[in-house]
Amino acid sequence: MNPTALDYLLWGALPYVVLAILIGGTLWRYRYDRFGWTTRSSQLYESRILRIASPVFHFGLLVVIIGHVVGLLIPETWTDAVGISDDMYHVTALSLGAVAGVTTLGGIALLIYRRRTNGPVFSATTVNDKVMYLVLVAAILAGLTTTLLSAVAGLTGGHEVDYRETVSPWFRSIFILQPDVTAMTAASGAFKVHVLIGLALFALFPFTRLVHAFSAPVWYLFRPYVVYRSRDDYKPLTRRVPRGWT
Secondary structure, eight states: OOOOHHHIIIIIIHHHHHHHHHHHHHHHHHHHOSTTOSOOOOTTTOOTTHHHHHHHHHHHHHHHHHHHHHHHHSOHHHHHHTTOOHHHHHHHHHHHHHHHHHHHHHHHHHHHHHHHHOHHHHHTOOHHHHHHHHHHHHHHHHHHHHHHHHHHHHHHTOOOOOGGGTHHHHHHHHTTTOOOHHHHHTSOHHHHHHHHHHHHHHHHGGGSGGGGGGGOOGGGGTSOOOOOOOGGGOOOOSSOOOSSOO
16 A cells, blocks of 8 residues: 555654654653642542552553553564464453453543542543543553454454554654654554554643653662661660750
């Protein structure tokens, strides 16, 4: 399939526009809105649902991110080299992707339900938050749709467009400044929609509460140990301490 002018615009130019917005917007936010660089936690208003919804959403999203990193950045030749067959890869990817997607969707559904049903939490929800939730849910649903279509194609013996031959080479080619528009043009419509929604999410990233992901306390893994002493180790002073200033 030969790329059209629209294909060159969407898959050749748009990714760099989004990258510029992501990097420039993040630097701008850090420079001029450090006080707003936060999740604006509403745990003070309600914690019962949040205690369940937040871990479910974040753990599901973490698996989704890891799956995308493996699927987009690791070439098919690498997995073949370590003995992972194509069928094994697809079965694992579809299984984990479906579980992670449903988990993430369930978590964000609980978070949205909490915001809609709790008055103080809903009052603290901005238009910015509503747009973020809308695009985030759309990205999750689009991802689940591609997973479902791939599974159906595999079970029925239909024609399946392998994203590792289309989306993945295109994604890697962006970072070497040679976007493979032809590869992305050959992708299915579901994958194209998923990619476009993903680009919209990245463009919104610096201007929403999602920016707190860049402040994850990774440095906690490398900080020195904190020494605690029990009260049994405490020994009172044996000498008399004078009162007042010394």
